[in-house]
Amino acid sequence: MGQWCCKCCSKSNSEDIHINNQDEIPGLPREPAPIAPATREVENHFERNQPINNAITNQPLTPQPIQQPERMLVVGMYCFVARGPTELSFKKGDLMEVLQQSVSDAGHGYSLSLRSVREPSYLARIKHFRICTAENTCFFITRTKVFQTLNDLVEYYMSGHDATELGRTMRYPCERPLPGMYDMGKATKDKWEIDRSSLQFKKELGHGSFGDVWLGTWNNDVEVAIKLLKEGTMSTEAFLDEARIMKSLRHPNILVLYAVCTTEEPILIITEYMLDGALLEFLRNDSGQKIFFHEQTYMGAQVAAGMQYLEAKQLIHRDLAARNVLVGPSLTCKVADFGLARICDGGEYNMRPNTKFPIKWTAPEAFLHNYFTIKSDVWSFGILMMEIITYGAVPYPGMGKQEVIDNVQNGFRMGKPANCPDPLYELMYSCWKANPEERPTFERLHEFLDNYDIEAERSYYGPQLSMQ
Numbered sequence: 001m002g003q004w005c006c007k008c009c010s011k012s013n014s015e016d017i018h019i020n021n022q023d024e025i026p027g028l029p030r031e032p033a034p035i036a037p038a039t040r041e042v043e044n045h046f047e048r049n050q051p052i053n054n055a056i057t058n059q060p061l062t063p064q065p066i067q068q069p070e071r072m073l074v075v076g077m078y079c080f081v082a083r084g085p086t087e088l089s090f091k092k093g094d095l096m097e098v099l100q101q102s103v104s105d106a107g108h109g110y111s112l113s114l115r116s117v118r119e120p121s122y123l124a125r126i127k128h129f130r131i132c133t134a135e136n137t138c139f140f141i142t143r144t145k146v147f148q149t150l151n152d153l154v155e156y157y158m159s160g161h162d163a164t165e166l167g168r169t170m171r172y173p174c175e176r177p178l179p180g181m182y183d184m185g186k187a188t189k190d191k192w193e194i195d196r197s198s199l200q201f202k203k204e205l206g207h208g209s210f211g212d213v214w215l216g217t218w219n220n221d222v223e224v225a226i227k228l229l230k231e232g233t234m235s236t237e238a239f240l241d242e243a244r245i246m247k248s249l250r251h252p253n254i255l256v257l258y259a260v261c262t263t264e265e266p267i268l269i270i271t272e273y274m275l276d277g278a279l280l281e282f283l284r285n286d287s288g289q290k291i292f293f294h295e296q297t298y299m300g301a302q303v304a305a306g307m308q309y310l311e312a313k314q315l316i317h318r319d320l321a322a323r324n325v326l327v328g329p330s331l332t333c334k335v336a337d338f339g340l341a342r343i344c345d346g347g348e349y350n351m352r353p354n355t356k357f358p359i360k361w362t363a364p365e366a367f368l369h370n371y372f373t374i375k376s377d378v379w380s381f382g383i384l385m386m387e388i389i390t391y392g393a394v395p396y397p398g399m400g401k402q403e404v405i406d407n408v409q410n411g412f413r414m415g416k417p418a419n420c421p422d423p424l425y426e427l428m429y430s431c432w433k434a435n436p437e438e439r440p441t442f443e444r445l446h447e448f449l450d451n452y453d454i455e456a457e458r459s460y461y462g463p464q465l466s467m468q
Contacts, residue, residue, distance in 0.1 A: 072098040083185035083222055109133070110150065112141070112157075115330070116169045127298055128450065129166060141166070165294070181272070182250060184222045184258045192247065194218075194259040196268065199226060205277065211266070215273060224258060225274070229267040239267055245315065245338050246271075253306030255326060255336035274326035274334060282327045283392035294452075295331055296388050297424070301449035302333040307381060308442040310335070311374050318372055320380040321361045322387040359401040360394075364408050365436060375436035381445065382431025389420045424452070 076094040110131040140146040147153040157166040203215040246257035261268035324337035363379035416425040
């Protein structure tokens with residue numbers, strides 16, 4: 001928290017002004033003392049190179065000590081192994097002095113993170129609850145429970161007296177998860193092109209729309225995913241467009257691009273490795289079949305968070321689907337595969353004629369008029385949520401592409417799955433409104449899903465707060 005200025009600062013300032021008021025100092029004349037003699041004395045000092053005396057007391061001036069800059073000490077929160085000669089290895093608890101500090105975007109506000117493990121899947125789940133403030137005087141997650149301090153808020157939810165998910169499951173502090181890495185090492189932080197010989201291919205992971213994907217390592221040390229571009233599927237320029245977009249993105253729910261190899265065929269793109277692969281395949285395998293409804297909304301909230309970030313960057317994905325979301329430890333989800341993505345300064349993008357679309361995920365204004373906006377991605381997100389709720393079922397079951405086009409134009413929308421609560425289906429249905437402007441924003445989608453279990457309890461326009 002920042003440092004606050006108290007009344008003692010104002011008192012100190014007023015005392016300084018008070019002392020400078022010569023009417024209050026005995027022995028001094030009421031008229032201002034002339035400044036010229038002191039000025040002449042300084043000038044004469046430079047001419048005669050003699051000591052300077054105080055113009056009022058006639059005492060030699062005391063040299064002021066040089067202010068030494070304060071040392072900044074930090075404590076290692078994790079163990080870190082250097083990935084090259086330009087990095088420093090340290091252990092958890094090591095005390096280090098910062099010699100040079102880089103500027104980064106600072107976070108704002110507070111959040112409470114909850115990690116839970118549920119049977120029978122035993123999958124660890126991390127969920128973040130936003131802590132709201134009211135004029136910096138109180139803190140709350142829902143307005144029905146308001147607290148004067150953050151400690152009071154944490155102690156209340158740990159007590160088990162609250163019926164929400166926080167109150168039911170929050171019991172004790174847990175270790176912080178390791179932070180994500182946005183580069184393979186300091187040497188590659190701002191370097192796109194790397195030597196192809198520095199990569200080691202370990203295992204083929206699968207086939208994507210634009211190429212094969214392999215598990216590998218960089219310099220036999222950093223685990224990475226390596227994507228090979230199929231010749232003739234995508235031009236080098238289009239591939240570099242994809243890489244350029246990904247390289248500029250920094251968000252925990254967006255796949256990290258490390259580097260590229262473009263000097264010869266096949267062109268390679270190197271990204272972080274996500275252990276559980278594509279969300280679609282995860283939902284269909286044994287681990288995905290064991291997740292609960294709250295895990296499903298948690299995964300959807302992460303995708304919405306990543307898309308909210310892209311929306312702020314005026315970037316349209318245009319191929320949002322479960323197959324293009326990757327899953328890592330603790331059900332971490334990251335939006336990936338930007339092969340069709342474009343940055344659109346005006347908020348819209350017109351496709352070239354004869355461009356192929358994934359029809360079942362594409363908004364009607366896109367497949368009918370080649371017209372894309374972020375609201376087209378909102379439509380696709382509704383389809384993606386249907387995939388999550390149905391554990392990877394194919395959208396519009398039993399329909400071909402042309403049937404989907406005809407039926408959607410006539411107002412048809414997919415029905416509510418048997419295991420889907422009404423509020424969630426209503427949210428999904430709102431993504432499929434014919435008028436794009438009537439569809440929700442990704443900010444709204446993220447907020448709803450991230451707070452699904454307390455959404456009905458949250459009231460931003462409710463009665464006055466009652467302090468706990």
